[in-house]
Amino acid sequence: EKAKVPQVQLFAFATISPVLAVLFSNPFDTVKVRMQMQGQNGAPVLYRNSLDAFTKIVRLEGLSSLQRGIVPAMYREGSKNIFRIGLFDPILAIVHDPKLNQKKAPLWKRSIVGAITGAFGAFSSNPAELVKTRMQATSNAQLGTGMQYNYTGFWSACYSIVKTNGIKGLWVGTSMSLARAMAGTAANMATYTWLRDYVLDNNIMNDGKKTDLLCGLTSSFWTALVMNPVDVVRTRLYNQASSGSGRLYDNGIDAFFKIAKREGPKAFMKGFPTSFMRLGPHFSLTFVFLEEFKRMSLRYQYLWNRE
Numbered sequence: 655e656k657a658k659v660p661q662v663q664l665f666a667f668a669t670i671s672p673v674l675a676v677l678f679s680n681p682f683d684t685v686k687v688r689m690q691m692q693g694q695n696g697a698p699v700l701y702r703n704s705l706d707a708f709t710k711i712v713r714l715e716g717l718s719s720l721q722r723g724i725v726p727a728m729y730r731e732g733s734k735n736i737f738r739i740g741l742f743d744p745i746l747a748i749v750h751d752p753k754l755n756q757k758k759a760p761l762w763k764r765s766i767v768g769a770i771t772g773a774f775g776a777f778s779s780n781p782a783e784l785v786k787t788r789m790q791a792t793s794n795a796q797l798g799t800g801m802q803y804n805y806t807g808f809w810s811a812c813y814s815i816v817k818t819n820g821i822k823g824l825w826v827g828t829s830m831s832l833a834r835a836m837a838g839t840a841a842n843m844a845t846y847t848w849l850r851d852y853v854l855d856n857n858i859m860n861d862g863k864k865t866d867l868l869c870g871l872t873s874s875f876w877t878a879l880v881m882n883p884v885d886v887v888r889t890r891l892y893n894q895a896s897s898g899s900g901r902l903y904d905n906g907i908d909a910f911f912k913i914a915k916r917e918g919p920k921a922f923m924k925g926f927p928t929s930f931m932r933l934g935p936h937f938s939l940t941f942v943f944l945e946e947f948k949r950m951s952l953r954y955q956y957l958w959n960r961e
Contacts, residue, residue, distance in 0.1 A: 684719070690889045749766065
């Protein structure tokens with residue numbers, strides 16, 4: 655019988671891999687948040703494009719400002735992907751039992767499973783996602799976009815939110831986060847796993863880092879394309895004040911129609927280049943780390959069994 659990676663290890667690998675990847679991709683996420691927040695409700699546009707945002711942030715706030723929100727970003731990746739990636743194969747095996755089906759799972763089944771695991775991941779990671787977004791939108795050089803919360807750290811931010819809005823305040827924007835994660839994970843996991851199976855089964859590429867990299871990069875493009883409109887709405891909801899004049903939107907649907915009316919349809923693709931610049935390296939590295947951890951586990955099992 656073919657050796658398999660134990661499920662406990664798969665959960666661990668699904669958690670660790672994206673945490674490592676976000677160390678490299680977080681600067682692009684910071685720029686994406688700034689781009690998506692600007693121009694709302696007639697506010698001035700501070701950045702012409704993603705490159706302009708990069709250069710202004712570095713020049714006026716310092717290089718370290720690109721890593722704003724890195725701690726909540728790491729919490730987010732871990733709490734999200736233990737479900738998003740970790741549950742994907744077990745649920746797919748239920749939906750498409752390999753013992754009863756000779757062929758690999760079709761793309762549509764993988765998309766459904768991706769939507770399910772994405773929903774679990776979005777709900778569990780919402781507090782960290784909320785804090786991360788608010789920290790990334792904050793600037794100490796008048797370059798911040800949206801509300802400026804000036805949190806000093808992840809846990810102090812959580813305490814501040816709970817003190818002001820109660821526990822439910824940590825799950826602000828959950829509906830949009832669920833929609834984003836379901837659409838994004840359906841595209842991401844379905845495309846990545848299907849493409850990887852295809853190139854390996856047809857001997858187009860070998861099982862290795864190049865295959866992981868190419869499949870991860872391809873899946874990231876479709877993920878960014880599908881998620882960006884929802885991402886813009888969610889970012890606006892996360893950043894707005896909980897009450898008073900700073901509260902611009904009642905909910906996700908209200909935000910969608912207000913953005914479309916005031917800023918036009920193009921507003922929903924704000925930050926798309928930066929989003930792809932973030933997701934490309936992020937998912938490529940995530941899947942390279944993930945598959946390499948799996949290969950290491952199988953090699954260890956092989957050596958252990960030989961002894």
